[in-house]
Amino acid sequence: MSNTEEWVAAVRQELGLDTPVDVPALLDLAKVAAHQIERPAAPLTTYLLGYAVGQGKDPRAALEQITELAQNWPPREPVAPESGQN
Numbered sequence: 592m593s594n595t596e597e598w599v600a601a602v603r604q605e606l607g608l609d610t611p612v613d614v615p616a617l618l619d620l621a622k623v624a625a626h627q628i629e630r631p632a633a634p635l636t637t638y639l640l641g642y643a644v645g646q647g648k649d650p651r652a653a654l655e656q657i658t659e660l661a662q663n664w665p666p667r668e669p670v671a672p673e674s675g676q677n
Contacts, residue, residue: 610644616654623661636661 592600599612617637624636636657643653 610650613650613654620654620658620661623658627661627664627666629667632661 596614599614602608603610603612617640620640621633621637625633628636640650640653640657643657644650
């Protein structure tokens, strides 16, 4: 068991959660969100997935739906630095 898996097991126990956690799937979702959108989107995306599941959404369906949304997110145009002199 990896350190991450041990951490997840400890959090589940601390919070009294019986629901299994698909660590690889969550990490894949976070990776897609970080690369397709921007890095801060990764933890927010996984939080929103958990929130949706807590509201009764099917975990697998919600994961697939969010992953597809992130994969199809349009790339953002790079912002050019301002070239003004002070």
